[in-house]
């Protein structure tokens with residue numbers, strides 16, 4: 001049942017939080033549209049925000065694949081994000097102190113390989129041990145990576161960061177020159193406030209294309225993995241690792257797979273960020289990124305892919321939506337206020353909806369198998385989790 | 393070594409001179425016994441006798457300080473639990489384990505071993521094979537739930553069913569792993585008499601179909617009725633072994649229980 005073919009039935013089928021999220025999202029979309037049309041929100045900046053939302057969605061997908069699926073506590077989201085960002089920046093930028101000038105696709109591959117190796121390095125010694133060891137080790141790892149980036153100037157340019165990063169589509173046919181070849185457009189929807197779509201707008205839309213490709217591909221992979229027997233073993237481990245072991249599952253291997261997968265997705269977010277921002281610096285490895293990713297996953301509902309997506313968008317909305325505070329004369333700096341707001345949101349969610357806004361569906365069985373076996377679909381007892389056929 | 397360890401031709405499980413200490417306490421003290429294929433073997437002994445510790449040693453959860461464990465003639469000492477399981481030995485736990493956020497049906501589907509869908513690569517390389525095995529397993533899970541007369545629980549959240557029902561689900565799920573020998577740690581502890589009777593019938597039926605059982609149980613009536621032979625453990629070592637009648641009339645067994653194992 002899809003929202004397009006039979007909208008009324010599809011909506012009636014949603015659970016209450018799903019309806020709520022749908023309603024809020026629709027209202028938010030209208031608000032954004034109004035802001036765009038009245039010129040309060042520049043279209044290029046809007047696309048930048050969409051890119052950021054996609055980036056946070058990727059980060060929370062990655063963390064969700066570790067914490068939400070398997071219960072792995074990873075406090076080095078920022079390190080894997082930073083490895084992805086620096087890996088691709090150092091391969092592609094003119095100002096790179098090492099390689100530089102490679103095709104961004106090479107940067108992408110190098111970034112993923114680096115994240116893979118780093119995930120193994122931290123996973124091998126800790127994943128056989130109790131859960132807290134990974135938490136502690138990852139906390140240390142985040143700081144080690146940040147300090148290396150800051151201090152090893154021969155490798156990373158140190159505090160100056162890396163400039164001169166090309167767009168991701170540099171060197172591609174058509175797409176590399178697309179922003180320049182597109183004509184400048186002038187749309188007048190409301191008389192007196194025309195909307196200008198120029199080269200920068202087209203460049204930003206390419207970025208959105210990129211992040212949609214990254215996040216879309218990731219979502220599809222995760223969705224299939226999550227509802228598979230593979231995902232079921234991970235959820236068993238999260239709930240009771242000994243039970244999984246007693247039933248013949250090699251839990252170390254499963255935990256490693258989940259950890260590596262999540263780390264690669266975080267690095268993917270970093271690769272995108274590099275080509276969005278066209279500059280990376282040590283500040284991009286600050287632990288705040290880890291904090292945001294955790295908030296997004298907990299807010300959305302640990303273990304739920306849609307929840308992670310939703311949480312990622314909420315984070316960007318709060319982060320960027322509070323920028324107007326900069327213009328208002330406040331007795332204190334707006335930055336801590338923003339964190340305070342996020343803190344309040346998290347406490348409220350934990351208090352009133354500890355499982356998160358969009359927790360995972362209860363029953364996850366490989367979908368085609370359910371049809372094959374001709375068994376009736378999940379019914380009573382799991383009413384709330386029963387979503388449309390579309391969610392994870 | 394231990395008395396009563398008769399030579400068994402066709403042992404599915406053989407424990408030889410097994411030792412395990414925690415600090416100064418010898419929880420398992422030179423334990424030797426064997427479980428013959430096709431039997432329901434009982435393992436009894438007072439609280440703290442070391443029964444659960446023995447299960448943990450056999451199934452690979454604890455590493456023994458000495459001695460060996462053989463499953464189907466293969467030495468499995470020191471192997472990981474999943475490797476021991478691959479040799480056909482599955483165990484349950486004394487305290488029921490509940491899977492959060494899963495329905496009973498899903499929790500059942502964790503049972504089958506080495507599913508194609510447990511390989512991340514195969515999810516994308518051969519989704520057809522994954523779907524096929526998933527539907528086979530689903531049908532099998534529902535068949536077993538029906539046999540156990542708990543198919544009405546299939547869609548319930550696994551955390552919302554009673555302790556007794558959980559014990560039934562655990563047994564049903566363990567069967568999906570197709571064990572040759574199944575170790576049950578107190579299958580009827582805290583289970584009401586009706587469900588306990590059901591469990592007994594199921595164990596007997598599965599045993600007739602070829603599964604060997606080793607079960608720990610404090611409920612004497614239950615174990616004496618179901619198991620033969622019975623191994624008695626006291627202070628970490630095998631005190632005696634024999635038929636229910638033989639064990640029941642053995643003075644050393646009575647002493648061990650009255651003495652509280654101290």
Ligand SMILES: Nc1ncnc2c1ncn2[C@@H]1O[C@H](COP(=O)(O)OP(=O)(O)OP(=O)(O)O)[C@@H](O)[C@H]1O
Nearest residue numbers: 414417419437438439440441442443444445446486
């Ligand atoms: N992991 C452990 N660390 C320390 N001591 C342990 C551990 N596991 C068991 N013991 C000790 O070993 C002894 C045997 O315990 P075990 O749980 O095997 O007994 P049991 O026969 O299963 O008892 P019950 O019938 O009460 O379940 C006890 O004295 C217990 O305290």
Ligand SMILES: [Mg+2]
Nearest residue numbers: 443444445486
């Ligand atoms: Mg015990």
